[in-house]
Amino acid sequence: MTDQNKPTSERHVPVLRDRCINLLAPGFEAARKGASQPVVIDATLGMGGHSEAMLERFPDLHLVGIDRDEEALALAGARLERFQGRTDLVHAVYDEIDDVLADLGVSEVHGVLMDLGVSSLQLDERERGFAYSFDAPLDMRMDTSAGQTAADVVNNYSEEDLVRIIRSWGEEKFAGRIANRIVAARSEKRFATTGxxxxxxxxxxxxxxAKTGGHPAKRTFQALRIEVNEELDVLERAVPAAVNATALGGRIVVMSYHSLEDKVVKRVFQAGSSSSAPLGFPVELEQHKAVLKMLTKGTEVPTGEEIMQNPRAASARLRAVERIKARRDA
Incomplete structure (x- = not known):
């Protein structure tokens, strides 16, 4: 049986599932103590593995699931069908948290989970063009209903811009050589496939x-995927939006898969967990107090056992925070 024909629960193994849920759980308890129904956002719903586990464990939990991938939403919807009435699944990009909650009439949430990067579904669906290991259309869009494709980038960007994104987003030291060869090759025949x-x-x-860096196309494919989906720009907006939406006592858990993502998350979390009082200020005023408390020391990583069971977890890095200062509109 191919991956595409397997049940969703077998195709998708949630990374650090139990650790994520255990970190979020105290936020749900804080909601109950305040006589509120706990609400969690799975901002990168994917095939719904984390969401299913949360809904099973917490019978009073309401889930807002967000994903830009319509195929993922359909698969997650089928997987979570037994929880109807406790879920709102929304086709959106996860930096649109504020708009999604406003449309649903939700004022605040008690947990936010973000599992960044490319999903198992997108890697396994060959025609999506995310993988360099087999030939497929050069697409790489997480939302196939809109936006430019990787083929558009490769065929239309200037050599200078190709160098910039491959070096910046892929951290590829051979970016200049690769961009130069791409431009030369496309002058004879436009690129259409990953192969x-x-x-x-x-x-x-x-x-x-390849001995130290893996597959020679790995970093370039990462760069193109980030560019096509504006992943880092979205993340820059999404993490502060998650903080703003989270109630006092609520928690945010983010898993990233490369250093560029983790740097964005780390920066927002560190800023939120630090006093904004001017250096040498004699008294810390209320408005200067930290908004967040770090729950992880640096990043947490999967165990060797989990990596054996789910090799795609190997590069995961987890950070978590708790909101310790009430929202201004609360």
């Missing part, structure tokens, strides 16, 4: 680089 792009990259990345 065509992989062949061009292989031709300029030294074979020895």
């Amino acid at each position: 065509e792009l992989v062949d061009v990259i292989r031709a300029v990345v030294p074979a020895g680089a």
Whole structure:
């Protein structure tokens, strides 16, 4: 049976599932103490593995699931159908948290979960073009209903812009060589498939680089995916939006999969957990007090056992915070 024909629960193994839920749980308890129904946002719903586990464990929990991928929403909807009445699944990008909650009439939430990066569904669906290991249309859009494709980027961006994104988003030291070869190749034939792009990259990345850096196309594909989906720009807006939406005592858990994502999350969490009082200010006023409390020391990573069971968890890095200062409109 191929991955695409397997039940959703078998296709998707939630990364650090129990740890995420245990970190979020005290936020739900804080809601109950305040006589409120706990509400959680799964901001990157995917195939619904984390959400299913939360809804099973907390019978009073209401879930707001957000995903830009319509196929993922359909699969998660089927998986979570037995929880109808306790879920709102919304087709949106996760930096639109404020708008989603306003449309639902939800004033605040008690937990937010973000599982960043490309999903198991997107990697497994060959025609989506996220993977460099087999030939497919050069697409890479998380929302296939809108936006430019990876083919648009590769065929239309200037050599200078290609160097910039491959170096910045892919952290690829051979960005100049790769961009130059892409521009030369597309002058003869426009790129249409992942295989065509992989062949061009292989031709300029030294074979020895694969010993430490993995597949020669890995970093370029990451860069293109980030550019196509504006992932870091979205994340820059989404993490502060999650903080703003979270009630006193609520918690935010974020899993990232590369250093660029983690830097964004770390920066927002550190700023929120620090006093904003001017240096040397004699008294810390209420408006200067920290909004967040760190729940993790640095980042947490999966155990060796979990990585064996789910190899895609290997690069996961988890950070979590609790809101310790009430929202201004609360």
